Amino acid sequence: MENAETSAVFPLQDHDLATTLGSGQAFRWRAVGEGWEGVVAGRWVRLTVRDATVEARTALPCTEWSWLTGYLRLEEDLSAVIATFPDDAPMRAAVAACPGLRLLRQEPWECLASFILSSTKQIVQIQQCVALLSHRFGDPVAGGGPETWHAFPSFVRLASATEAELRACKLGFRAKYLLGTAGMLAAGEIDLDALHALSTDDARAALMRFPGVGRKIADCVLLFAYGRQDAFPVDVWVLKALRFLYFPKREPKPDRLRRFTETHFGPNAGYAQQYLFHYVRTKVPELRSRTKKR
DNA sequence: TTCCAGGAATCAA
DNA sequence: TTGATTCATGGA
Numbered sequence: 496m497e498n499a500e501t502s503a504v505f506p507l508q509d510h511d512l513a514t515t516l517g518s519g520q521a522f523r524w525r526a527v528g529e530g531w532e533g534v535v536a537g538r539w540v541r542l543t544v545r546d547a548t549v550e551a552r553t554a555l556p557c558t559e560w561s562w563l564t565g566y567l568r569l570e571e572d573l574s575a576v577i578a579t580f581p582d583d584a585p586m587r588a589a590v591a592a593c594p595g596l597r598l599l600r601q602e603p604w605e606c607l608a609s610f611i612l613s614s615t616k617q618i619v620q621i622q623q624c625v626a627l628l629s630h631r632f633g634d635p636v637a638g639g640g641p642e643t644w645h646a647f648p649s650f651v652r653l654a655s656a657t658e659a660e661l662r663a664c665k666l667g668f669r670a671k672y673l674l675g676t677a678g679m680l681a682a683g684e685i686d687l688d689a690l691h692a693l694s695t696d697d698a699r700a701a702l703m704r705f706p707g708v709g710r711k712i713a714d715c716v717l718l719f720a721y722g723r724q725d726a727f728p729v730d731v732w733v734l735k736a737l738r739f740l741y742f743p744k745r746e747p748k749p750d751r752l753r754r755f756t757e758t759h760f761g762p763n764a765g766y767a768q769q770y771l772f773h774y775v776r777t778k779v780p781e782l783r784s785r786t787k788k789r
Numbered sequence: 790t791t792c793c794a795g796g797a798a799t800c801a802a
Numbered sequence: 803t804t805g806a807t808t809c810a811t812g813g814a
Contacts (some may be wrong), residue, residue, distance in 0.1 A: 613803080614809080615809085616809085620812065662810085665810080666810080666811095667809070667810030667811055668810055668811095670810090
């Protein structure tokens with residue numbers, strides 16, 4: 496069969512792909528040579544940055560690219576987003592430390608499933624679990640080389656798996672959560688597409704009906720898949736960031752902290768959160784070192 | 790060896 | 803309501 500690769504080039508401004516794709520919001524990207532390879536919307540794609548452009552190469556013919564430009568949010572004016580961040584020292588430091596960090600717009604099911612796997616796991620382990628799940632249960636897709644790639648498995652497919660099969664993908668206690676969630680979706684109990692029409696609060700409540708989904712994971716899905724930029728996930732890193740950068744003197748009570756995250760960071764609070772997350776996780780030695788939780 | 794990881798469910802007080 | 807415990811697994 497003839498090589499049917501297709502490529503397209505898009506302008507890229509204020510967008511650091513390596514930072515974005517490695518910032519713990521998506522888990523299927525691999526650095527390969529100069530570029531990044533992954534599967535988006537069931538298509539294998541290789542992204543290569545050249546100057547102020549990104550070249551996208553697919554293995555199969557492609558004439559319409561909204562599946563990729565929407566995923567990468569190439570239309571978003573990052574400077575306009577950052578302009579809404581609070582003008583304080585921690586936020587300025589986080590923005591300065593992570594130039595070109597962006598949010599993606601992922602598919603809700605893959606994002607939900609990935610973050611159900613994420614609880615009490617390191618990012619590299621989440622990546623490994625997602626790779627194992629995809630390899631074991633996902634449909635094969637044509638890639639750019641001899642290696643076989645796989646789409647992220649559908650909830651229908653996972654709903655028909657056994658807990659033992661999921662545990663074989665190193666999910667541990669999260670296996671029954673993923674199985675339960677896939678089962679609810681396969682049974683039509685909740686329609687992920689319908690959440691787009693709901694308020695953020697109602698969409699969050701719907702997501703939290705799934706087993707293994709609490710406030711934090713629901714907020715990740717709202718932010719990374721549904722474009723709800725007011726959603727502010729608080730994980731162990733963001734908690735450390737808030738304590739260390741904003742409340743160094745005394746420990747804020749949880750409800751005080753929640754009110755702070757909902758009011759201080761503006762309409763794009765979730766975007767600001769991603770900057771704080773990546774900043775403390777990669778650039779603040781006092782917090783990167785293994786220090787006791789206070 | 791011990792601690793911890795983009796947490797949530799469960800149970801005790 | 804809040805606080806402690808449990809749940810797998812592997813990296814540091």
